Amino acid sequence: MYFWISGSSTMESCNCIEPQWPADELLMKYQYISDFFIALAYFSIPLELIYFVKKSAVFPYRWVLVQFGAFIVLCGATHLINLWTFNAHTRTVAIVMTTAKVLTAAVSCATALMLVHIIPDLLSVKTRELFLKNKAAQLDREMGIIRTQEETGRHVRMLTHEIRSTLNRHTILKTTLVELGRTLGLEECALWMPTRSGLDLQLSYTLRHQNPVAFTVPIQSPVINQVFSTNRAVKISPTSPVARLRPASGKYMLGEVVAVRVPLLHLNNFQIHDWPELTTKRYALMVLMLPSDSARQWHVHELELVEVVADQVAVALSHAAILEESMRARDLLMEQNVALDLARREAETAVRARNDFLAVMNHEMRTPMHAIIALSSLLQETDLTPEQRLMVETILKSSNLLATLINDVLDLSRLEDGSLELDTATFNLHALFKEVLNLIRPVASVKRLFVTLSISSDLPEFAVGDEKRLMQIILNIIGNAVKFSKEGSVSISATLAKPDSLRDPRAPDFFPLLSENNFFLRVQVKDTGMGISQQDIPKLFTKFAESQSPATRNPGGSGLGLAICKRFVNLMEGNIWIESEGLGKGSTAIFFVKLGFPGRVNGSRIPTHMRVPSKLGQSKFPGLKVLVVDNNGTSRSATKGLLTHLGCDVTTVSSGEECVQVITKDHKVVFLDVSLPGSDSYNVARLVHEKLPKRHERPLTVALTGNTDKGVKDNLMRVGMDGVVVKPVSVDKMRVALCELLDHNNNNKGIHEA
Amino acid sequence: MCLLGFGAVRLRTDMNRLLSLLFHQGVLDEQFLQLQHLQDQTSPNFVSDVVTIYFHESEKLLRNLRTLLLDKEIWDYVKLGIHLNQLMGSSSSIGAKRVRNICAAFRAAVEQNNRPACMRALEVLEHEYCYLKNKLHELFQMEQQRVLGDAVRYPGVVHQQ
Numbered sequence: 001m002y003f004w005i006s007g008s009s010t011m012e013s014c015n016c017i018e019p020q021w022p023a024d025e026l027l028m029k030y031q032y033i034s035d036f037f038i039a040l041a042y043f044s045i046p047l048e049l050i051y052f053v054k055k056s057a058v059f060p061y062r063w064v065l066v067q068f069g070a071f072i073v074l075c076g077a078t079h080l081i082n083l084w085t086f087n088a089h090t091r092t093v094a095i096v097m098t099t100a101k102v103l104t105a106a107v108s109c110a111t112a113l114m115l116v117h118i119i120p121d122l123l124s125v126k127t128r129e130l131f132l133k134n135k136a137a138q139l140d141r142e143m144g145i146i147r148t149q150e151e152t153g154r155h156v157r158m159l160t161h162e163i164r165s166t167l168n169r170h171t172i173l174k175t176t177l178v179e180l181g182r183t184l185g186l187e188e189c190a191l192w193m194p195t196r197s198g199l200d201l202q203l204s205y206t207l208r209h210q211n212p213v214a215f216t217v218p219i220q221s222p223v224i225n226q227v228f229s230t231n232r233a234v235k236i237s238p239t240s241p242v243a244r245l246r247p248a249s250g251k252y253m254l255g256e257v258v259a260v261r262v263p264l265l266h267l268n269n270f271q272i273h274d275w276p277e278l279t280t281k282r283y284a285l286m287v288l289m290l291p292s293d294s295a296r297q298w299h300v301h302e303l304e305l306v307e308v309v310a311d312q313v314a315v316a317l318s319h320a321a322i323l324e325e326s327m328r329a330r331d332l333l334m335e336q337n338v339a340l341d342l343a344r345r346e347a348e349t350a351v352r353a354r355n356d357f358l359a360v361m362n363h364e365m366r367t368p369m370h371a372i373i374a375l376s377s378l379l380q381e382t383d384l385t386p387e388q389r390l391m392v393e394t395i396l397k398s399s400n401l402l403a404t405l406i407n408d409v410l411d412l413s414r415l416e417d418g419s420l421e422l423d424t425a426t427f428n429l430h431a432l433f434k435e436v437l438n439l440i441r442p443v444a445s446v447k448r449l450f451v452t453l454s455i456s457s458d459l460p461e462f463a464v465g466d467e468k469r470l471m472q473i474i475l476n477i478i479g480n481a482v483k484f485s486k487e488g489s490v491s492i493s494a495t496l497a498k499p500d501s502l503r504d505p506r507a508p509d510f511f512p513l514l515s516e517n518n519f520f521l522r523v524q525v526k527d528t529g530m531g532i533s534q535q536d537i538p539k540l541f542t543k544f545a546e547s548q549s550p551a552t553r554n555p556g557g558s559g560l561g562l563a564i565c566k567r568f569v570n571l572m573e574g575n576i577w578i579e580s581e582g583l584g585k586g587s588t589a590i591f592f593v594k595l596g597f598p599g600r601v602n603g604s605r606i607p608t609h610m611r612v613p614s615k616l617g618q619s620k621f622p623g624l625k626v627l628v629v630d631n632n633g634t635s636r637s638a639t640k641g642l643l644t645h646l647g648c649d650v651t652t653v654s655s656g657e658e659c660v661q662v663i664t665k666d667h668k669v670v671f672l673d674v675s676l677p678g679s680d681s682y683n684v685a686r687l688v689h690e691k692l693p694k695r696h697e698r699p700l701t702v703a704l705t706g707n708t709d710k711g712v713k714d715n716l717m718r719v720g721m722d723g724v725v726v727k728p729v730s731v732d733k734m735r736v737a738l739c740e741l742l743d744h745n746n747n748n749k750g751i752h753e754a
Numbered sequence: 755m756c757l758l759g760f761g762a763v764r765l766r767t768d769m770n771r772l773l774s775l776l777f778h779q780g781v782l783d784e785q786f787l788q789l790q791h792l793q794d795q796t797s798p799n800f801v802s803d804v805v806t807i808y809f810h811e812s813e814k815l816l817r818n819l820r821t822l823l824l825d826k827e828i829w830d831y832v833k834l835g836i837h838l839n840q841l842m843g844s845s846s847s848i849g850a851k852r853v854r855n856i857c858a859a860f861r862a863a864v865e866q867n868n869r870p871a872c873m874r875a876l877e878v879l880e881h882e883y884c885y886l887k888n889k890l891h892e893l894f895q896m897e898q899q900r901v902l903g904d905a906v907r908y909p910g911v912v913h914q915q
Contacts, residue, residue, distance in 0.1 A: 367784075374784045375777065382770065383763070634808040634844035638789060641800050645792045673843075706846065728785045728846060731792065 028086060035079050042076025064111075064118055071111045074104035145301075152305045155183040159309055163316045167323045172316045177207045180288065180309060184302055187255055187292060188245055192285040194219065194264070201285055206245065217241050223259075228283050233260040233303040233310075242287050255290030256298050260310045262286055265318035286310055362410055369403045404472070422571055426598045427467035429521070430455055433494055436474050444482050450489035451482075458496045459521070464596030469568045473576075474523060476561045477589045481527035488528030488586070497522040497592055518594050520574065526588045532580040540578055541566040569593055620647035621738055625666050627699070628652045629659040629684065630673035639671060639704070642734055656684040663688055665697035669741070671725075674705045674716070682719045689720065700741055704729065765900045772893055781886055785849030802894050808848050809887060815841045816880060823876055834864050834872075852882050 046069035053065060081097045159179040163172045177189045188208055192201035200216040201224065217224070223240045236243060238254035261283040288306060290296045376396045384392060437453050444451045481490045497520035532540070541562050569576040569591050576591035626648045630636040636652050643650045651667070653659050663670065672684055685701050692698040700722040705712060713724050723741045725733060776782045793800040815837050822834055838861045845854040856879045863871035 371777070371784050374787050375774075378770075378787065382766075632840055632843040632847070633811045634804060635847035637804045637807050638847040641789070641792045641797060641804060644797065645794070706843075728788070728849070730784075730788050 032083065032086060035082050039076045039080040039083075042072050042079060046072045064114055067107065067111045067114055071104070071107040074100060074107055078104050148301055152183075152301050155179070156305055156308050156312070159183070160312045160316075163313060164319070167320045169317060169320045172313065172320060173205045176286075176309060176313050177205055180306070181207045183305070184288065184290075185296075186288050186290060188287075188289040190242075190245055190287045191262075192217065192242060192287070194282055194284065198282070201242070203245075204284075209245070224285065227259045227285060228261045231261065231307065231311075233258045233298075233306040235298060236287075238289070242285060243289060245287070245289075253293055253295075255292045255294060255296065257287060257289045258298055258303065258306060259285055259287045260306050262310045262317075263314045265314055265321075286313075358410060365406045365410075366403070369399065369406060372399045373403065404468070422466040422469065422568075424464055424596070425467060426462055426464050428461060429459065429463045429494075429595070430461050432467060432471055433474070433492070436471060436478060437492075439475065440478055440482055444490065447482065447485070448487065449482060449485055452489065452491045454491070454493045456493075456495040459494055460496075460519070460597060462598040463519075463521070464598050465572065465593070466568075470572075470593065470595075473565045473568050473591065473593070476565050477523070477525050477591070480561065481525050481529065481587075481589065485527045485529030485586075490525065490527045493524045493526075495522045495524075496520070516597075518596050520592045521595050522590070522592050524588060524590045526586065528586040531583045531585040531587050532578065533583050534580075537578065537580065541576075565591075621742070622647045624648045624668055624738075624742075626650055626669040626671065627659065627663060627667045628671045628673075629654075629656065630671075630704075631655055632673070635673060639673075639729065642729060642731060643671075645731060646735060646738070656687070659684050660687045660691055663691060663699065665692055665699075667699045669700045669702060669738070671702050671704055672721075674703045685720050700745060702737065702741065762900055762903045765896050765903065769893060769896045769900070772889065772896070776889055779852075781850070781852045781882075781889065783849045783851040785846065787849070789848060802897075805848060805890055805894075808844050808850075811844055812841060812853075812883060816883060819876060819879075823872060829869075829872075831864055831867070835861065838864065850886055853879065853886060856882055 049065060049069065053062070078097070078100045081093065081100050084093050085097060159176065162175045162179060166172055166175070173191055177191065180186060181189045186207070188206065190203060190207070191205040193204040194200070195202050195216065198219070200218055203215040203217075221241070223236055223242065227234045227236065236257050236259045238244075238257045240257075242259065243257040262285070264282040264284055286306075290298065373396065376392055376399060379392050380389070380396065433453055433455060437451065440451060478490065478492060566576055572593040572595075574591060574593035576589070578587055578589045580587035624647070626643055628636060628639050628643065628650060630639060630652070631654045633654075636654065640650045640652050648669075651662065653662055659670065659672075670688060688701065689698060701720065702723040702725055703716045703721045704725050704727055705716065706727040716724050722745070723737055725737050773782070789801050789804060797803075818837050819834065819841075822830055822837075838857050842854050842857040842861070845851075845857065856875060860872065860875035860879060863875050
């Protein structure tokens with residue numbers, strides 16, 4: 001062990017360059033103090049570090065800190081231990097010192113090495129911080145822009161909502177100006193609309209001025225053209241005529257002005273498939289002025305807002321226009337509806353009136369006719385001189401014709417309802433023509449007309465069809481031919497139609513279908529009379545239509561005749577037309593009708609009594625057991641007499657109960673007078689059906705009613721009556737009714753038995 | 755013989771004239787002719803039989819009507835209607851047109867509860883009925899005379915009428 005002496009007084013030998021320096025007390029003291037303070041500092045620095053790092057939440061380099069702390073602590077420790085080494089010290093102290101120094105060395109080297117890595121990082125933190133700051137500033141700016149845009153968008157949406165929520169043009173425009181003024185903080189906002197002539201723009205709406213004076217500005221000015229030529233908002237000079245709205249008030253600097261066009265879309269511009277093409281040249285002008293003396297400038301986003309608003313206004317205005325249009329259309333439709341309704345009601349009234357008229361005339365016309373016919377027949381049976389007899393016969397014939405005519409007028413109305421059915425019976429076709437000829441001959445000979453008839457040999461002698469109406473058709477045509485010919489001839493030809501000749505070039509729809517059971521009769525009537533002009537031909541078959549030219553207008557020429565003929569011909573599945581080469585050149589009438597071959601089954605249209613021709617014209621019903629139920633004595637005996645006259649075996653009862661008691665299966669027909677009190681008749685029918693439930697035992701029930709309503713008839717049929725006869729009953733009526741009833745019944749029975 | 759023959763012819767003429775008159779006046783209509791048509795040798799008196807029944811019934815109905823109308827303060831409209839319907843029905847059956855039409859008018863007055871009109875209608879009805887009855891009686895008398903005349907002329911021969 002040796003003692004280290006530092007600064008002590010004597011030393012034997014040292015290899016110092018300078019002369020040895022005796023230990024100075026002052027210097028020692030200062031060193032002592034410095035070391036102490038260094039140690040202190042060394043110890044306090046890590047403490048501070050730890051303290052502040054603990055305070056801060058984020059410090060990534062704790063390990064380094066620990067190292068650094070250790071380094072400093074050790075340094076401090078070294079310096080502290082140094083304090084003991086100024087004087088003589090023991091070996092322990094020396095060891096401690098050495099240890100401390102060694103450790104310090106290790107740690108400080110490690111730290112030095114560590115710092116090599118860390119210091120660049122630490123330095124870069126600063127740059128990163130700067131970078132982040134810049135970024136934050138940039139984001140702030142962008143945020144600002146977005147916020148502004150959002151504001152703008154919100155304003156536009158609000159504005160759009162406002163102006164689209166109304167369809168009133170005025171409100172739209174006013175709201176637009178108000179909202180724009182508010183959003184953009186404008187001093188003045190104005191809308192110029194084109195005038196009707198399209199040559200001027202008229203100031204229509206302003207923001208501040210309540211009642212704008214009607215300024216007009218010609219459209220053809222360079223500024224306005226510039227604005228109209230683009231859909232962007234254009235900055236214009238505050239001194240241009242459209243912007244000179246504010247009163248000259250000596251402002252130093254007028255605010256910037258922007259103008260934008262507002263397309264006025266018309267209804268027609270909206271195609272279903274295309275977006276509206278701006279083919280219209282009509283624009284309105286919206287002018288916006290920033291406040292004066294404010295040094296504000298128009299920003300891009302504000303201009304965009306203005307453009308968007310202008311578009312929205314255009315759309316809203318067009319919607320308003322569409323609405324106006326549709327309201328007008330709706331009003332028009334309503335008017336038309338009302339008018340149509342009125343017309344319909346009038347038509348219905350007219351139809352009703354006509355039907356009522358027909359219904360009345362039906363009865364009223366027929367009754368006197370029948371009276372005339374009956375009395376004339378009566379007269380015929382008295383003793384008359386030959387001249388008187390001739391006169392009476394003529395009266396009778398004319399009355400029959402008149403009756404037929406009356407029937408036909410009434411038929412025509414039924415024809416038009418579609419409720420007419422043709423009769424079907426076998427008749428002599430040849431004889432029919434001859435009879436027509438006989439009828440027409442007197443008139444023709446008076447007019448010195450030559451009438452010829454030619455019937456082809458292949459035309460059957462007998463045919464099946466409606467004889468009466470066929471005669472009517474022929475008579476009408478021939479009658480017309482005779483009537484309208486002052487001289488010359490009328491030639492009639494009747495032939496069996498060949499398939500190829502059936503096609504009329506004028507009626508390509510007419511496809512006559514031949515079958516084994518039918519044939520087509522072709523009749524041609526040619527006359528040398530006045531002819532018909534081409535323009536009148538189409539109207540010939542129109543009822544009551546008169547020809548246009550006064551020359552050909554004939555007082556007897558208009559009427560129903562041809563119309564009825566045409567309808568009958570159509571019903572007979574034929575065709576009729578008239579040809580003429582012109583006025584004064586005569587005319588030719590040709591018609592085809594379908595008739596049946598006699599003796600062959602013609603299909604479903606045949607009524608039942610055709611199949612059993614022997615029953616035709618049965619005038620007596622010998623031994624037919626019938627029951628008459630009528631509580632009116634007079635009527636009962638009249639009916640009994642009538643039926644007795646027809647050969648029936650008649651039993652009479654005066655009430656429904658008696659009827660049910662007396663009825664047996666031998667009775668074939670029961671006549672029920674439906675004026676029996678308390679709808680007895682329906683009950684009676686039912687009770688009769690109940691008493692004799694088997695179909696072949698049950699008698700036929702016929703209702704006798706004085707009521708001519710069709711509805712009553714239907715009702716009676718519906719409750720199970722087999723037939724209805726309308727009072728007053730004549731012998732013929734009863735005979736026909738019984739015939740039909742029995743034949744129908746027989747055929748039904750036949751079906752059952754077969 | 756000639757005188758009788760002439761008489762028969764004259765009777766016939768007179769009958770026809772009377773009938774024509776009645777037709778012309780609208781007292782009868784063609785239903786009456788229908789009835790006449792039914793008269794033949796199997797039922798030679800058909801018309802007079804039916805007409806007799808008619809007179810019988812009608813008189814009863816008219817008496818009832820008068821009773822209903824005159825006796826009570828309150829009229830039984832339902833019964834009135836029933837009687838009128840009966841009368842109408844019978845009159846239609848024999849062709850008594852005027853009587854039937856008056857019944858129709860009477861019925862309308864009943865439906866309207868028009869008392870004075872009903873009274874008037876009844877009076878007219880009775881008047882018309884009497885007229886009809888008289889004329890028909892006349893007609894039948896002439897017919898009988900004619901038949902008798904014919905029988906005298908050609909005794910024992912069955913006639914076609």
